[in-house]
Amino acid sequence: MVLLDVLGQRWTLRLLWELSHDPATFRVLRARCDDVSPTVLNQRLKELRGLGLVDLGESGYELTSIGMALAAKFASLDAWANQWAQNLEKHDVLKD
Amino acid sequence: MVLLDVLGQRWTLRLLWELSHDPATFRVLRARCDDVSPTVLNQRLKELRGLGLVDLGESGYELTSIGMALAAKFASLDAWANQWAQNLEKHDVLKD
DNA sequence: ATTGACGCTACATATTTAGTAGCATACTTT
DNA sequence: AAAGTATGCTACTAAATATGTAGCGTCAAT
Helix, strand or coil, X not given: CHHHHHHCCCCHXXXXXXXXXXXXXXXXXXXXXXXCCHHHHHHHHHHHHHCCCEEEECCEEEECHHHXXXXXXXXXXXXXXXXXXXXXXXXXXXXX | CHHHHHHCCCCHHHHHHXXXXXXXXXXXXXXXXXXXXXXXXXXXXXXXXXXXXXXXXXXXXXXXXXXXXXXXHHHHHHHHHHHHHHHHHHCCCCCC
């Protein structure tokens, strides 16, 4: 599964998520992602750009059309996940 | 996004993926996941169990109904991803 | 009793990430 | 022209995480 190798790294999914709202410059993006270290941020951005999911344009980093398609799929996954998270809270499964 | 924190770790997504095919014992599961270290495997299984996605039954570790629902969503994501991966190969974007 | 499979822990090593500082370039303001 | 400010990004050390290997305790079958 290709997608797993791509997304199964720290921050990758989060970056996709953050960029799906707005494009952002390197530094702004960094701020949005809990001040992730620039080292990793740059690594991930390289990968995502290499995969054609992200693109560096005038207004900073932004999702390509493919990246947006992927993010949309995750958004619907998210909707489902939130429902599910509510159930978890009810049963206190998340506590530790 | 709850799902991101859960899945944005190494092996988590992979475990879900592997278990979606068949249940597996700790050791078998380990073998299926490129002999991931038992330390991490156990960590992730704990988390996934804590989240109610995975369950340890008679035939080993297996997805709960919720886990299966999540895996199904990823399966459809995977279908899309494979298409996309073919395009990538065509354009040699994946090479490095 | 020994063997083998199970889930899992211990611990030392290697890899990855975090955290901070700062460089090089460009554009803006003074 | 000088100084300030913002950009993307690299360097380097410390901390966190993963790997790799050994092995424990339990159970079932031989």
